[in-house]
Every structure is written in C-alpha cells, then in structure tokens.
Amino acid sequence: MNREEQLRRLSDPSALWDILVIGGGATGLATALDAATRGYRTALVEQADFCEGTSSKSTKLIHGGVRYLRNGEIGLVRESLRERGRLLRNAPGLVEPMPFVVPAYRFYERFFYGTGLALYDRLAGDLGIGRTEHPGRSAVLERLPNLRRRGLRGGTLYWDGQFDDAALALAMARTAASQGAALLNHARVVGLVKEGGRVKGAEVRTRFDGREFPVRAKVVVNATGVFTDEIRNFDDGQAAPVVRVSQGIHLVLERRFLGGDTAAMIPKTEDGRVLFLIPWKNRLLLGTTDTDGVETALNPRPLAEEIDYLVRHAALYLEEAPSHGDIRAVFAGLRPLASPPKTGAGSRSTASLSRSHCLFTSDSGLVTMTGGKWTTCRQMGQDAVDRAAEVGGLEVRPSGTADLSLLVPPVSVPVDPLDPELPFYGGSDIDRAVREDMALTLDDVMSRRTRASFLDEAAAVRCAPAVAARMAELLGKDSDWIRDELESFSASLVVGGRTPDAPRATSD
Numbered sequence: 001m002n003r004e005e006q007l008r009r010l011s012d013p014s015a016l017w018d019i020l021v022i023g024g025g026a027t028g029l030a031t032a033l034d035a036a037t038r039g040y041r042t043a044l045v046e047q048a049d050f051c052e053g054t055s056s057k058s059t060k061l062i063h064g065g066v067r068y069l070r071n072g073e074i075g076l077v078r079e080s081l082r083e084r085g086r087l088l089r090n091a092p093g094l095v096e097p098m099p100f101v102v103p104a105y106r107f108y109e110r111f112f113y114g115t116g117l118a119l120y121d122r123l124a125g126d127l128g129i130g131r132t133e134h135p136g137r138s139a140v141l142e143r144l145p146n147l148r149r150r151g152l153r154g155g156t157l158y159w160d161g162q163f164d165d166a167a168l169a170l171a172m173a174r175t176a177a178s179q180g181a182a183l184l185n186h187a188r189v190v191g192l193v194k195e196g197g198r199v200k201g202a203e204v205r206t207r208f209d210g211r212e213f214p215v216r217a218k219v220v221v222n223a224t225g226v227f228t229d230e231i232r233n234f235d236d237g238q239a240a241p242v243v244r245v246s247q248g249i250h251l252v253l254e255r256r257f258l259g260g261d262t263a264a265m266i267p268k269t270e271d272g273r274v275l276f277l278i279p280w281k282n283r284l285l286l287g288t289t290d291t292d293g294v295e296t297a298l299n300p301r302p303l304a305e306e307i308d309y310l311v312r313h314a315a316l317y318l319e320e321a322p323s324h325g326d327i328r329a330v331f332a333g334l335r336p337l338a339s340p341p342k343t344g345a346g347s348r349s350t351a352s353l354s355r356s357h358c359l360f361t362s363d364s365g366l367v368t369m370t371g372g373k374w375t376t377c378r379q380m381g382q383d384a385v386d387r388a389a390e391v392g393g394l395e396v397r398p399s400g401t402a403d404l405s406l407l408v409p410p411v412s413v414p415v416d417p418l419d420p421e422l423p424f425y426g427g428s429d430i431d432r433a434v435r436e437d438m439a440l441t442l443d444d445v446m447s448r449r450t451r452a453s454f455l456d457e458a459a460a461v462r463c464a465p466a467v468a469a470r471m472a473e474l475l476g477k478d479s480d481w482i483r484d485e486l487e488s489f490s491a492s493l494v495v496g497g498r499t500p501d502a503p504r505a506t507s508d
C-alpha cells in the first residue's frame, strides 16, 4: 500500500465510489474488505492511523466469550465461536490457539466451570480448537508456576484464539487494497456530502497538510467506534446517541509473573469482573477494567485507580505479585457499546443482528455499524455491506470473506534488533512499515507496525531516536520533524521509560 497512490485515488474529483467507509478499526476494515471482495468500488478513510482507536487496545483474544455463557447468550457465543474458527483458518500465523486455565479454589468450581466449558466445546462443533480438560493441582502449577498455591484444588483447561490486533488490522487493510479498495490513514471526515437529502459522500481533511476534498459515494458506512454519534450528528443534528463508552486497561508485565505458555482466566473477581493473565510476545498482559463515565478520546489515559485495581487483583492470584514498579507498559481502550435508542429520533433502529452489534440506517441513508467485538468483525462487515448495497441500490452480490485468506506480512529479517528487549528489527520492520504499510508518524511504527510501546515503554523510548531518524530518511523529513515526533511520542506514554514506583497516570 503506497500512501501517495491511495491519496491520489481518493482525492480524484471524478471518482464515484460504490461504498465509502468512515473509520479504519476492526469494523471499518472488515467492511471495506467485504465490499472490495464483492467487487464494489470501495474507499475507506481513517482520521488517525489504521487501528489507532479501540482496535489496537484489545485483550488480543479471538474468543467465543466464556463470560457470555454465564449470561445465557448462547447465540452470541455460537456466532463468536464460528468466527473464531474462520479467523484461525483464514489468518494462520496471525491468530493462534492458546490454552487457558480457570483455576479452582472451591470444591464446586471445577465441576461448575467444567460443565460450562464442555458446552463451549460443543457449541464450537467442527471449528473447535482443543478439548476441555480437568487438570489436577500439580498439572495446573506446571502450566502456571506463579499461580497462588494456597487453597488451589486444580482447574479447567480450555482453548481460545490469541492474536496481534494491529497486525490483523494491517493484514485486512492489505488484503482489501489487493482487492482494489483505496484506503487512506490520517484523513478525517469533517462533514458529509448530501444530494437531494441523501448522504452521498464525505468531506475529508488530511491530518498533516490540511488538504480538503470531497469523496463521493453511492452509500456511506459509519464505522467509527466510540465516535459513531459524532458522524451521525453530521447527518442529523438531532440524531439520538447509539453508543455508550466504557474504558478497559491492560498492564504489561514480565512473563515470569505467570510463567509458562498458558493463560489464566479468573471468571469472577470479588466484584464480579473477569480477569485475564495472558502471555503475549514474551510479556504478560493483565486486564481488564470496565470504567464508565470517561471522556471519549482516541488515545484515552488509564486512570490511577484502574492501575491500582489490577495490581491489587494480581496479588490475590499470584505467589510473587507485581508492584507498580514492575509495569513495563499500560494501554487503555474504549469499548463502543451499542445502545439503541428506544425511539429513534430521525433514525430507524433496525434489527439488532446479535446481542453484540447493531446496524442503523438514517432517513438520509447513512449506514452505521457499531458495537460488537474484534472476533465478530467479519460478520459485522458482511452485515454492513449487505445493508449498504440495499441502501445504495448496488447490484446484489454475495459476501466472499468467510473463506478468504488474509495477506500476512513476510517474516521479519532478524538482523539489527531495535532493542534487546524487543522482537523488532531496524532494517526490515521500519522500512516495510513506511514503504508498504503507510506508517506516517513515529507512533505508527512504535505502536502498531511494531508493538514496541505496548510491550515495553522504556525500551521503546531507548530506540525511538534511531527509528525516527530512519523514518525521516525514508519520508524526506528534517530534524525538526524528528524532534516533534519524539516529543509527541514520549508524551503519549504512561510509564514513559522512567520506570517509576507509581506510573504517571491521570485520575481526571
């Protein structure tokens, strides 16, 4: 994907697209991919980087959602397990099976979780990954050597999928581009184009040079996650809100705080939340939280109390507990929770396609897809394109994504490591990021083309000057650009390479 070429195609005043997608997270990319593989002329614009919003800050699970079983949401779990199976098949190397242990500290827990997870296996059917087992105490400790021993009776072992969310997003963007879609990052929709009261495109402004141009399309899909209502307001100032926001954060720790290659799932903490401890790229993810009432932002800050909550809960389940000083990185994301209005003010609230995602069509034809999760994004894309084709009067063509293999990136050449603590490489990874994957800022490379800042902020700070210098060469930028990029990258970090006793987090 060459950015100049994408910009040229999108800003061509004579172009009329079949479908324009606003938003380059999981939902928007899945929609663009589905539309392009059906042969529709497809365009997508993303205000920041691909996947810079919620989609890069997930727990990194492609899962059926064991917790939904507890709520009796069988349909949702079945749909998610089906999509999990498809992703494992269509994106091998990007989505991998991972064993999880639910530790049992009370005598009935093994039976209780064992029964639920046997149902989970059955719902997965032919797309199952591995059978649920019931390891005893010592087998659990072999897999999770740092798990709290006192009172441990054994556990239940089940399988789910794990992935690198930003890498999967890039693979979807690359595949959509290979099918003819035009995709542009760092290009924001600042208004909608209307003709005869119908939405027929969007006004787009590029982020760094402020170029503005209209992109005309037969139908527009709003896939902007927690910003959904902002776009709906461009269409109709009276549109009722359809999204609620809830923040979740993860701490990144050294892997030894769990040990082994198995993840742990605590289905019910003292306050009823689910807690995951998951090995990821030689680190350990600990999450997540569920905090209402936070402000909507592209890159939200973790709250001090969220960090404290996770550190406190880790101590309840681990022999050697991490302290604040052990935190290598923190990332926060906002869940776009679909919350359909009871009476749609100027907006037709149509079928809630499952408990997880919702599709709306406004009176002027703006199609909005929201809610859902990473795991079900392919289905969301398919549903959004079915609706868009109807609204835009496009020729009916079936979706082809259920069996579509995604284009995975070539394996990195392991020379010139960015830092001994990080699995990324100077020559190959940075050059490919800029030349082929449209990275434009230092943060694009440090956070999403590599996951350096997600894995270890101190290491990311150490290698940032070399990365910025190489990017400046490739992009033709000067020393002022390098200085500005380093400043804004460093301001985006939470523990910031200072490895303090307590992370620098906001509590407002």
Ligand SMILES: Cc1cc2nc3c(=O)[nH]c(=O)nc-3n(C[C@H](O)[C@H](O)[C@H](O)COP(=O)(O)OP(=O)(O)OC[C@H]3O[C@@H](n4cnc5c(N)ncnc54)[C@H](O)[C@@H]3O)c2cc1C
Pocket: 022, 023, 024, 025, 026, 027, 028, 045, 046, 047, 048, 049, 050, 051, 052, 053, 054, 055, 056, 057, 058, 059, 060, 061, 062, 063, 187, 188, 189, 190, 223, 224, 225, 226, 227, 246, 247, 248, 249, 288, 298, 332, 333, 334, 335, 336, 370, 371, 372, 373, 374, 375, 376
């Ligand atoms: C803490 C947390 C953990 C999660 N873990 C999991 C998990 O393990 N597995 C799972 O399946 N799901 C998980 N989810 C859910 C999943 O991450 C989200 O459902 C999904 O990423 C939402 O994708 P999206 O594309 O709708 O939103 P986003 O990723 O936020 O994408 C929307 C995009 O629209 C862009 N945009 C907004 N306004 C404009 C504009 N005016 N012009 C152009 N672009 C615009 C934004 O910049 C953004 O990139 C998790 C969510 C959270 C918060």
